[in-house]
Amino acid sequence: MRVVRFHGPGDVRLEDAPEPTPGPGDVKILVRNCSTCGTDVKIWKFGHHHIVPPRVMGHEVAGEIVEVGGEVAGWQPGAPVQVIAAIPCGQCHDCQRGRMTVCPNQESIGYHYDGGFAEYMVVPAKVLAVNGLNRVPDGVSFAEASVTEPLACVLNGQILARVGEGDDVVVVGAGPIGCLHVRLARARGASRVFLVDVNSDRLDMAAAMVAPDATVCASQTDVVDEIGKLTDGRGADVIITAAASGKAQEQALQMAARQGRISFFGGLPKDDPVIKCDSNLVHYRELTIVGANGSSPAHNAEALRLIASAAVPVADLITHRLELDRTLAAFDIVARGEAIKVTIEP
Ligand SMILES: [Zn+2]
Numbered sequence: 001m002r003v004v005r006f007h008g009p010g011d012v013r014l015e016d017a018p019e020p021t022p023g024p025g026d027v028k029i030l031v032r033n034c035s036t037c038g039t040d041v042k043i044w045k046f047g048h049h050h051i052v053p054p055r056v057m058g059h060e061v062a063g064e065i066v067e068v069g070g071e072v073a074g075w076q077p078g079a080p081v082q083v084i085a086a087i088p089c090g091q092c093h094d095c096q097r098g099r100m101t102v103c104p105n106q107e108s109i110g111y112h113y114d115g116g117f118a119e120y121m122v123v124p125a126k127v128l129a130v131n132g133l134n135r136v137p138d139g140v141s142f143a144e145a146s147v148t149e150p151l152a153c154v155l156n157g158q159i160l161a162r163v164g165e166g167d168d169v170v171v172v173g174a175g176p177i178g179c180l181h182v183r184l185a186r187a188r189g190a191s192r193v194f195l196v197d198v199n200s201d202r203l204d205m206a207a208a209m210v211a212p213d214a215t216v217c218a219s220q221t222d223v224v225d226e227i228g229k230l231t232d233g234r235g236a237d238v239i240i241t242a243a244a245s246g247k248a249q250e251q252a253l254q255m256a257a258r259q260g261r262i263s264f265f266g267g268l269p270k271d272d273p274v275i276k277c278d279s280n281l282v283h284y285r286e287l288t289i290v291g292a293n294g295s296s297p298a299h300n301a302e303a304l305r306l307i308a309s310a311a312v313p314v315a316d317l318i319t320h321r322l323e324l325d326r327t328l329a330a331f332d333i334v335a336r337g338e339a340i341k342v343t344i345e346p
């Protein structure tokens with residue numbers, strides 16, 4: 001079969017590999033869609049400390065079961081499924097307390113296990129053990145189902161930041177994740193959602209798709225000032241930074257309303273992770289700063305329900321569909337920020 005394999009930074013190859021065989025507790029799927037994201041581009045360019053090459057990349061996976069191991073119960077060939085990306089151990093202190101996103105033993109599809117940029121993929125027993133395989137409901141395409149994983153991460157972020165009824169929400173970063181944040185915030189009852197980006201083309205493209213109440217181009221306008229004006233000087237109830245920008249994080253603190261919540265959704269470059277924080281803003285305004293690290297199996301199940309019920313539509317966010325042999329071209333499209341969501345159809 002054909003696979004897209006990481007061999008080292010800057011060295012990702014389309015090549016032939018033997019079809020994988022599922023172990024007794026595994027499930028083998030025919031990959032129908034594996035979507036791309038900024039993480040794939042980062043891995044391609046810089047590698048990742050959890051990836052020992054060669055490794056098949058791709059972690060936003062949906063497909064069809066073609067074979068089940070002898071010890072697998074409850075799944076049959078032909079079933080359409082979506083696969084979690086981050087696999088918690090289910091056993092440790094954090095997992096036992098329901099904090100699966102911060103499981104210290106977490107492993108990932110496309111990092112520790114071969115991923116979805118391939119014709120076939122084995123879903124490891126560990127995924128099944130934590131209910132990480134979801135049946136795709138009728139009426140949901142494989143392409144839409146492949147967006148479940150990023151939406152699950154967005155859902156985790158908004159639960160932690162307590163996005164809810166009546167909130168004014170600022171989303172910084174108009175990429176696919178930012179678009180999902182806008183849509184989910186609306187589904188959770190946010191009053192108004194404002195979208196911010198430094199790139200005006202990308203901002204316009206995203207805004208045409210997800211229709212925020214206002215956009216702010218951070219390279220042309222003072223964002224803190226503008227959000228102040230839009231909120232009659234109160235500031236925003238929730239600010240979500242879906243961009244790898246320390247400056248955006250610092251601005252987020254300044255534009256928060258009293259009792260505001262700030263989600264540092266996107267991480268910062270690891271050689272430059274320190275920001276300036278006015279602690280008195282946090283103190284007097286009773287601000288809450290939260291992080292977000294991926295998603296749990298439960299978040300994936302809920303995200304798929306949100307897609308299926310059309311509470312969070314994703315079909316129109318998939319702007320590019322490419323075949324497996326064009327995966328590197330897909331990474332280029334993602335890197336240039338020209339697309340919302342690019343999916344690979346092996
Ligand atoms: Zn991703």
Ligand SMILES: [Zn+2]
Pocket residue numbers: 088089090091092093094095096103104105106
């Ligand atoms: Zn654990």
